[in-house]
Amino acid sequence: MSHEHVSNTKRIWMVFGILSVVTTVEVFLGIQKPAALHMTNILGMNLLNWIFIILTIFKAYYIVWAFMHMEGETTTLRRAVVWTVIFLILYLVFILLTEGNYIFQVFRDATIKWNF
Numbered sequence: 001m002s003h004e005h006v007s008n009t010k011r012i013w014m015v016f017g018i019l020s021v022v023t024t025v026e027v028f029l030g031i032q033k034p035a036a037l038h039m040t041n042i043l044g045m046n047l048l049n050w051i052f053i054i055l056t057i058f059k060a061y062y063i064v065w066a067f068m069h070m071e072g073e074t075t076t077l078r079r080a081v082v083w084t085v086i087f088l089i090l091y092l093v094f095i096l097l098t099e100g101n102y103i104f105q106v107f108r109d110a111t112i113k114w115n116f
Helices: 008-031 046-067 075-109
Strands: none
Touching: 008 046
């Protein structure tokens, strides 16, 4: 019985490159803050924020895929992990938006004006 060692150097550099490019784009956009992206609103939020959210979700998924070795798991396990996380994120967003809107309305309609 022989055990061959397989080098993953190429894969490690590819993962490092992809995550570095995405992070560089995020940092560049955060520093430059292009007016075309920052002043364009889509679904109640500016386009730049949507780009940050999408890139962050991509990085999180790719980190789980590469470093937690999800690509080698069965489809059922991958779906169980991903669907659970998606449900929890959507639930968190729903709660944050609902509670944030309630607090905003309380402060907006209050007789004492808020100063922060």
